[in-house]
Amino acid sequence: MLDFKFDWSKDVETGIPIMDTQHKEFFRIGRDVEQLVMCHCIGVTNKQLLDIVMELREYVAYHFYEEELLMKDYNYTDYLEHKKKHDAMIQYILDVDLRKLSLDPYTILRTVRTFLQDWIFQHILIEDLRLGHYLKEHGYQEKQT
Numbered sequence: 001m002l003d004f005k006f007d008w009s010k011d012v013e014t015g016i017p018i019m020d021t022q023h024k025e026f027f028r029i030g031r032d033v034e035q036l037v038m039c040h041c042i043g044v045t046n047k048q049l050l051d052i053v054m055e056l057r058e059y060v061a062y063h064f065y066e067e068e069l070l071m072k073d074y075n076y077t078d079y080l081e082h083k084k085k086h087d088a089m090i091q092y093i094l095d096v097d098l099r100k101l102s103l104d105p106y107t108i109l110r111t112v113r114t115f116l117q118d119w120i121f122q123h124i125l126i127e128d129l130r131l132g133h134y135l136k137e138h139g140y141q142e143k144q145t
């Protein structure tokens with residue numbers, strides 16, 4: 001997993017366009033974090049660090065809200081279990097200590113990077129793919145906007 005660089009692949013596609021589009025955005029943020037880690041955060045500004053953490057906070061709140069709406073719309077049987085994992089992820093991101101981040105960005109961002117990788121392997125590849133199957137089996141239809 002150490003050489004996983006947040007590259008999108010067919011293996012992570014749920015087949016549900018709204019989920020896949022949002023997951024791609026998550027991968028993009030992951031790549032941004034990875035890039036800073038790869039250059040050991042040399043020259044990174046506090047603003048850049050703050051922006052990336054804020055972006056993650058916003059992303060998880062928005063994306064999980066959308067996924068949870070889908071689950072409710074289709075009476076997903078594992079809704080509560082799935083939501084619990086979302087809540088834990090939200091809490092993790094909220095708990096990133098911004099003071100420590102500015103003092104030692106490399107150590108903190110490296111931990112965040114590993115957490116995001118774990119999320120992909122343990123949540124997106126398992127829970128979200130399962131949700132994607134369920135939605136397709138239960139007649140998922142794209143909402144018209």
Ligand SMILES: [Fe+2]
Pocket residue numbers: 067082086123127128
């Ligand atoms: Fe999810």
